[in-house]
Amino acid sequence: MEDWRNGGFGLYLHWPFCQAKCPYCDFNSHVASAIDQRRWQSAYLTEIRRVAALTKGRVLNSVFFGGGTPSMMDPELVQAILDEVRQQWVLANDIEITLEANPTSVEASRFRGYSAAGVNRVSMGFQALNDADLRALGRLHSVEEAKAAFNVARETFDRVSFDLIYARQKQTVEAWRLELREALDFAADHLSLYQLTIEQGTAFGDRYNRGTLRDLPDDDAAADMYFVTQDECERAGLPAYEISNHAHRGNESRHNLIYWRYGDYIGIGPGAHGRLTLNGQKHATETPLGPTQWLMQVEQAGHGELPTTVIPAAEQATEMMMMGLRLREGIDIARYETLLGAPISTKVSDMEALGFVKTETGRLIVTDKGRPVLNGILREILT
Numbered sequence: 001m002e003d004w005r006n007g008g009f010g011l012y013l014h015w016p017f018c019q020a021k022c023p024y025c026d027f028n029s030h031v032a033s034a035i036d037q038r039r040w041q042s043a044y045l046t047e048i049r050r051v052a053a054l055t056k057g058r059v060l061n062s063v064f065f066g067g068g069t070p071s072m073m074d075p076e077l078v079q080a081i082l083d084e085v086r087q088q089w090v091l092a093n094d095i096e097i098t099l100e101a102n103p104t105s106v107e108a109s110r111f112r113g114y115s116a117a118g119v120n121r122v123s124m125g126f127q128a129l130n131d132a133d134l135r136a137l138g139r140l141h142s143v144e145e146a147k148a149a150f151n152v153a154r155e156t157f158d159r160v161s162f163d164l165i166y167a168r169q170k171q172t173v174e175a176w177r178l179e180l181r182e183a184l185d186f187a188a189d190h191l192s193l194y195q196l197t198i199e200q201g202t203a204f205g206d207r208y209n210r211g212t213l214r215d216l217p218d219d220d221a222a223a224d225m226y227f228v229t230q231d232e233c234e235r236a237g238l239p240a241y242e243i244s245n246h247a248h249r250g251n252e253s254r255h256n257l258i259y260w261r262y263g264d265y266i267g268i269g270p271g272a273h274g275r276l277t278l279n280g281q282k283h284a285t286e287t288p289l290g291p292t293q294w295l296m297q298v299e300q301a302g303h304g305e306l307p308t309t310v311i312p313a314a315e316q317a318t319e320m321m322m323m324g325l326r327l328r329e330g331i332d333i334a335r336y337e338t339l340l341g342a343p344i345s346t347k348v349s350d351m352e353a354l355g356f357v358k359t360e361t362g363r364l365i366v367t368d369k370g371r372p373v374l375n376g377i378l379r380e381i382l383t
Contacts, residue, residue, distance in 0.1 A: 003316070004277045006335060007263020009055070010062040010255050013044060013081065014269030015070040016291045019102075022138040023203035024165070024196060028271030028289055029068045037077050043298040044077075045084050047268045050303055052088035054278060055266075060089040062096045062255035065119075071101035075113025082118040096121055096254040101153070103146035103162070111156045121159040123192070123253075124150060129179050133168055138203075147186070154188060159251060161190035166229065167222040168196055170215045176225045177232065184236040189251035193229050194244050195222055226372060243326045243371060260327050262320040268304065270294040275311075282316055283308040313339050318382055321364075325374060330365030345381045 018029045063085060065078065082097065098121040099114055101107045111122070126146050128134050134141065141149075153160045164183060166176050183191065196216075198208045207213035217225070230240060238246040242260060245253065258265055267274035267285055270293070274285035285308050288294045298304040311319070317339035324331035333344055348364065351357045356370030356377050370377055 002277055002280070003335070003339060004262075004264040004275075004282070006332070007261035008061040008254075008258045009058050009263060010064065010258040010265040011048075011060060011085065012064045012066060012255075012265055012267050012269075012272055012274070013070075014267070014272040014287075015065060015067040015073055016270045017072055018067065018069045019072070019140060020138060021203075023207075024137060024199070025202060027068070030291055032291075035072075037074050039295065041077050041080050043295050043304065044081050044268060046298050046302065047304050048081070048084050048088060051266050051268070051276075054276070055089070058089060059092050060085065060095065061092045061263075062258060063098070064255040065099040067100055069102050069107075070099050071107035071110060071114075073099075075110055075117055078114055078119065079117035086118075094254075096159075098123055098253070098255055100125065101149075102141060103149035104141045105145055105149065108149040108152040111152055115156050120157060121161070121253075122153050122157050123190075124153065124160065124162040126150075126162045126183075127165045128168065129164070129182055133171070136169060137165065150186070159190065160188040161192060161247075161253070162187070163192040163194065165194050165196050166225045167217045169213070171217060171225075173217075173221055173224045173228060177228050180229060180232050184232060184238065187236075187238065189238075190245070190247040190253065191233065191238055192245050193233070195226065223372060230368070239328070240371075241328050243374065257327075260323045262316070262323055270304075276308075282311045284311055313341060321382065322378055325364070325366050325378065328365070330363045333359065333362055333364050336364070347380050351377055351380060 014028065016028055016030050017032050017035055019031065021029060021031055063082070065073070078099065097119050099119045100123045103124045103126055124146070127137050127139055129143055131142050134143065150160065150162065164180070180193070198204050198213070204213055233239060233246040238248055240246050241252050242256070245256065264277050265274055266276060267287065270287060270291045271289045272287050276283050276285055286306050287304050288297060288306060294304050317336055320336060320339060321331055337344055344364070348357060348359070351370070352359065355367060356373065358365050358367055366374055366377060
């Protein structure tokens with residue numbers, strides 16, 4: 001059995017456009033005054049057909065429309081893409097088809113069209129539950145509008161998730177606890193809860209460098225917010241199945257599990273990355289970042305990829321561990337050692353003695369104590 005089958009097979013489609021660039025965002029997203037969606041449709045379909053020819057016979061487990069703001073896509077464009085996907089692959093009986101959406105009334109008005117096209121899961125970018133912080137984060141919606149859009153989504157899709165950011169400016173531990181409890185009161189089945197990180201090259205990064213991004217919680221307060229997140233979500237029946245993701249049992253993001261379980265996934269669109277096993281070799285794929293550059297390359301060269309790289313087995317083992325230890329289920333040690341071609345590091349025993357990891361039923365699992373220092377654990381084991 002090829003190793004990728006342990007994780008599954010998914011398709012990621014990147015929509016690079018947003019209405020506005022959020023000051024904390026370092027994703028490949030762009031603001032455009034006009035978008036020729038028919039031209040983009042043609043490019044997406046070209047790429048789907050090309051990669052499908054390389055992966056004939058595979059069962060597709062998930063499709064994910066990410067961005068950017070995919071809820072700016074016309075429902076007809078989503079329909080055309082999913083119609084082509086159905087033509088090109090066998091779909092899993094329980095296929096998950098996710099679309100990321102901004103929680104505004106404009107996007108909510110498109111939800112029925114997306115559902116009719118085949119989308120069965122929506123992931124909504126709330127980010128905060130008070131209007132002052134939404135403005136500080138550069139979001140264009142209000143809390144009232146977000147909740148209204150969420151209610152429409154609940155009525156329209158089988159599954160709905162939303163994101164929140166914590167450790168925001170002026171935020172206290174207790175304020176986060178109350179906000180999270182409010183979120184859990186109306187959450188459906190999945191929450192993504194991220195600590196605010198200041199990335200270089202973003203507006204927040206520039207302000208931070210100038211010393212004008214003030215009143216960020218210190219490291220101790222941010223750590224306390226992390227522990228509050230774990231406690232409150234566990235109590236509400238949405239435990240963490242991954243460092244930043246919480247779900248009722250059975251409602252985990254199947255697409256993201258493909259990444260974390262180190263399966264194969266196709267990346268289509270500007271700046272999309274992929275991992276694809278062909279002829280027994282795992283390849284890293286990437287695409288041009290610029291929307292115009294990617295679009296023109298597809299139109300002129302018939303493909304939207306940059307040169308691919310074969311990933312050596314030992315490097316695959318490293319990637320598998322880096323992704324898999326984020327999960328509460330951990331990694332299969334035998335699978336890791338097969339890729340590595342050698343036994344797992346003896347430093348695992350040291351980490352186990354410190355209570356940071358445990359081994360059970362053939363799996364290496366990071367403990368609750370170890371999760372906040374996962375990066376340090378990985379450095380120890382992988383070096």
